[in-house]
Amino acid sequence: HWLFSASSSTLTHSDAASTHGDADGIVDVNPPRGTRDFPPEDMRLRTLLFDQFREVSHLMAFEEVDFPVLELEALFIRKAGEEITQQLYNFEDKGGQRVVLRPEITPSLARLVIKQGKSVSLPLKWFTIGQCWRYERMTRGRRREHYQWNMDIFGVPKVRAEAELIQAIVLLFQRLGIASSDVGIRVSSWKVLQAVLNMYTIPEHLFTEVCVIVDKLGKMTMEEIEKELISTGLPSEAVQGIIDVLSLKSLVKLEEVLGSGVEAVADLKKLFSFADQYGYADWICFDASVVRGLAYYTGIVFEAFDREGKLRAICGGGRYDRLLSTFGSEDIPACGFGFGDAVIVELLKEKGLLPDMSRQIDDIVFPLDEELEGPASSIASSLRKKGRSVDLVEDKRLKWVFKHAERINASRLILVGNSEWERGMVRVKVLSTREEFEVKAGELE
Numbered sequence: 001h002w003l004f005s006a007s008s009s010t011l012t013h014s015d016a017a018s019t020h021g022d023a024d025g026i027v028d029v030n031p032p033r034g035t036r037d038f039p040p041e042d043m044r045l046r047t048l049l050f051d052q053f054r055e056v057s058h059l060m061a062f063e064e065v066d067f068p069v070l071e072l073e074a075l076f077i078r079k080a081g082e083e084i085t086q087q088l089y090n091f092e093d094k095g096g097q098r099v100v101l102r103p104e105i106t107p108s109l110a111r112l113v114i115k116q117g118k119s120v121s122l123p124l125k126w127f128t129i130g131q132c133w134r135y136e137r138m139t140r141g142r143r144r145e146h147y148q149w150n151m152d153i154f155g156v157p158k159v160r161a162e163a164e165l166i167q168a169i170v171l172l173f174q175r176l177g178i179a180s181s182d183v184g185i186r187v188s189s190w191k192v193l194q195a196v197l198n199m200y201t202i203p204e205h206l207f208t209e210v211c212v213i214v215d216k217l218g219k220m221t222m223e224e225i226e227k228e229l230i231s232t233g234l235p236s237e238a239v240q241g242i243i244d245v246l247s248l249k250s251l252v253k254l255e256e257v258l259g260s261g262v263e264a265v266a267d268l269k270k271l272f273s274f275a276d277q278y279g280y281a282d283w284i285c286f287d288a289s290v291v292r293g294l295a296y297y298t299g300i301v302f303e304a305f306d307r308e309g310k311l312r313a314i315c316g317g318g319r320y321d322r323l324l325s326t327f328g329s330e331d332i333p334a335c336g337f338g339f340g341d342a343v344i345v346e347l348l349k350e351k352g353l354l355p356d357m358s359r360q361i362d363d364i365v366f367p368l369d370e371e372l373e374g375p376a377s378s379i380a381s382s383l384r385k386k387g388r389s390v391d392l393v394e395d396k397r398l399k400w401v402f403k404h405a406e407r408i409n410a411s412r413l414i415l416v417g418n419s420e421w422e423r424g425m426v427r428v429k430v431l432s433t434r435e436e437f438e439v440k441a442g443e444l445e
């Protein structure tokens, strides 16, 4: 679908436009390709969603952190051919530095953990909501930016950390009114693939390449995957073995194929037993085809999906115990997830769960005559100091003011009129009960 139509709003010709506009003087009112504006109604929905992200993060005792959207390009250069590193929004700045608009959050988190080094005590539980960028050929008309909620735990080597992160995801869905009948969370482990490749004594350097291919599962058919795997030079029985294992949806069968005592199976069994304790067992299922296209995962991986299969992954994450050493630091066990702001909104629309986005203002203060604009301002100011939201309206007909009061769901209309003001009074209309009374201006609250 085309993301934004040409702007319908017409700009009046002004000399400013002629200096900034193009030939016919009108500046392009659309934001750059693949990016979005957030006019008030869209911003209310985004704020509502981000407030939920923050509340869940607080429920899980995570601390908020933030980073520049601009990062050094070197932070994201990785050898495996992941899609995310092939679409870097990169450039050279005026100082000759190779920089990027970050495509993901995790490397920045790792950079800050390393920078904080000895001064922080583990475990660290950090979250952030940040804009991420990719430079896509516009042939696909996809967005080039989105906002991502990230939650990451540093310093917990055991599966308990993944269990905590999955609870955060389930809490978020429940708070938005989404049930386990709408959404599931596929869980697997990078170690499953590792165990299969070890069964066929595949060299380690092929792992990341195989991971990137296998991540295309769901976007490509099995035979296309098979062809790509064969093209990496894997022996055909290894390719068959990978395909067979990736199609598994049962832990029991996985154990039969991989044998007992395999770490992958032990980790997953522990996670599923935690799920019972947390009470979210009906949300998760084992699915060996989950590999998440990021080469730095080293353990359990998971992604949330809509059970109708109409949408792309809603969120995803996993364990990445060896990311810090790729930046030259000693490793700290880590796991986390990213939750984008786009698919979740599509899901809410699908389920008819979009929250009510109407405005709500406490009071409208309206002077009935021009010379009462002063008193109206002092009334508005004293109400605001008492914590009431006030829309001070002027130069409008009373008819417009009543319509406006409805539009912004005002609780009260405070009319400042001559006859009342002479007696130090104002007229108050309670819009819900239509009740109307006079009150001393100084006693208004």
Ligand SMILES: CC(=O)Nc1cnc2ccccc2c1
Binding pocket: 103, 104, 132, 133, 134, 143, 144, 145, 146, 340, 342, 343
């Ligand atoms: C559905 C959607 O907007 N996806 C999206 C949009 N922009 C991105 C930018 C960077 C990385 C991933 C991204 C993913």
